[in-house]
Amino acid sequence: MTDNIQWPQKTRDMHNHHFDSTGWNDFPFRDDDIVISTYAKSGTTWMQQIIAQMLFGGDPDLEVAEMSPWIDLRVPPKEVKLPAVEAMTHRRFLKTHLPVDALVFSPKAKYLYLARDGRDVVWSMHNHHVNANQFWYDALNETPAVSGLPSRVHQRMWSTTGMSGSTRMAIHSGPSGTTSARGGPFAICPT
Numbered sequence: 001m002t003d004n005i006q007w008p009q010k011t012r013d014m015h016n017h018h019f020d021s022t023g024w025n026d027f028p029f030r031d032d033d034i035v036i037s038t039y040a041k042s043g044t045t046w047m048q049q050i051i052a053q054m055l056f057g058g059d060p061d062l063e064v065a066e067m068s069p070w071i072d073l074r075v076p077p078k079e080v081k082l083p084a085v086e087a088m089t090h091r092r093f094l095k096t097h098l099p100v101d102a103l104v105f106s107p108k109a110k111y112l113y114l115a116r117d118g119r120d121v122v123w124s125m126h127n128h129h130v131n132a133n134q135f136w137y138d139a140l141n142e143t144p145a146v147s148g149l150p151s152r153v154h155q156r157m158w159s160t161t162g163m164s165g166s167t168r169m170a171i172h173s174g175p176s177g178t179t180s181a182r183g184g185p186f187a188i189c190p191t
Contacts, residue, residue, distance in 0.1 A: 007105040014072070014102045017140050021102040023071045023078040028086060029106035034093040036068070037103070041124035042116035044095055051093045051112075070095040075139050 014021040034051060036050065038044045048068040056062055069085055071078075071094050096103060105111070116124075 005107065006105070007107065008100050010104050011101045014098060018074060019072050019098065020074045020078060021072050023082060024096075024098075024104040027071065027082070027106075029108040030092060031108045032091050033109040034091070034108070035096060035109050035111045036093060036114070037096050037098070037111060038114040039116070039121060040097050041128060043114045044097070047112060047114055048093065048095060055091055055093070058153045067094045068095055070097070071099050072096050074143050077143060077181060092096055 010024070012021075036044060036051065038045050038047070045064070049062075050066050052062045052064045052067060053059070067080060067090065069087070071081070080115075085094070094109075
C-alpha cells in the first residue's frame with residue numbers, strides 16, 4: 001500500500017543558530033516512530049505530552065523533553081544526540097520544526113502535524129524569547145558549526161523595556177503600507 005505513495009522529498013538543508021536539518025539525513029527510522037512536526041510555538045510540547053501520556057499510561061512524572069528529542073536542534077550536536085536516540089528502547093516520538101522540504105520522510109514513521117493561528121504564534125514566540133536566559137543563548141552560540149546571526153541578536157531584539165518590565169512594541173508598515181496585523185505585511189520591532 002505504501003509503494004504507491006509519493007513521499008515528500010528533502011530538497012534543502014537548513015542551518016542557523018537553532019537548526020541543523022542534517023540530523024535527519026541518515027536517521028535510522030523504526031517501524032513505530034512518531035514524528036511531531038510543527039512551526040515553533042504551535043503546540044509542540046503539548047502534543048509531546050499527550051503522546052507520552054498515551055504511550056506510558058498517564059505517568060505524571062515523565063521527562064518528556066528527554067524522551068522526545070528535537071532532532072534538528074543543534075544542541076547537543078547530532079554526534080551526541082543521534083546515538084542517544086538510537087539507544088532508546090521505548091517507542092520514539094520525535095520533535096521537528098523543519099519545513100517539509102528540509103525534512104526526511106520515511107514510510108516507517110507516523111507523522112503528526114499541528115498548526116496554530118499566526119497571531120498567537122507571534123506573541124508566544126515573543127514571550128519565549130523574553131524569558132530565555134543567557135545560558136540558553138550561550139549554548140546556541142557556543143555549540144560548534146553555528147551559522148546565521150548569533151542568538152544574542154535575537155535576545156536583544158526581543159528584550160523587554162519600559163515600566164514594570166512591560167514590552168513596548170511598534171508595528172511598522174510593510175510594503176503595502178498597512179499597519180494592521182490582520183491587514184497585510186508587518187514587522188514587530190522594539191521601540
